[in-house]
Amino acid sequence: MTPIEGGYLSIRIKPSSKLFATVTEELAAIREAENAQDPTPEDSATRLLGRLKALGFDDCDGFMSHALAEELTARDTAMGLAGDPVLAAIRMIEEALARIHGEIITLFDSFVTIRLMPTNMRIAASRLEPAGGPITAIS
Numbered sequence: 001m002t003p004i005e006g007g008y009l010s011i012r013i014k015p016s017s018k019l020f021a022t023v024t025e026e027l028a029a030i031r032e033a034e035n036a037q038d039p040t041p042e043d044s045a046t047r048l049l050g051r052l053k054a055l056g057f058d059d060c061d062g063f064m065s066h067a068l069a070e071e072l073t074a075r076d077t078a079m080g081l082a083g084d085p086v087l088a089a090i091r092m093i094e095e096a097l098a099r100i101h102g103e104i105i106t107l108f109d110s111f112v113t114i115r116l117m118p119t120n121m122r123i124a125a126s127r128l129e130p131a132g133g134p135i136t137a138i139s
Contacts, residue, residue, distance in 0.1 A: 002061070016078060018070075023067070029051075030051065
């Protein structure tokens with residue numbers, strides 16, 4: 001179920017993809033933990049989002065769109081139909097966006113590291129040349 005203009009969109013499809021087994025195992029583990037710990041709904045939501053992140057999804061919407069695409073592909077395969085070219089294009093875009101997101105995170109981490117370099121160079125230079133010599137000027 002997802003919100004749309006004027007209400008919600010709910011799609012029912014019989015699960016038949018390989019993802020269904022993974023989801024079944026994950027939900028069983030979450031249910032077992034909930035029965036043992038009696039968490040708040042917020043704790044349960046946090047646990048579910050943590051498991052989705054561990055499976056490679058940023059949020060529930062990302063997981064739901066991936067799951068729907070998997071199920072539609074499995075349905076087409078079971079019915080002997082050719083894959084939907086629009087769905088294939090969407091999946092390619094999804095994969096490209098995931099790679100780009102990973103690269104952005106790596107780039108951001110690099111910027112954080114680089115941001116501290118001038119400060120570290122000044123500290124090292126001041127230790128090497130207390131009078132403020134050429135190394136301090138370069139840093």
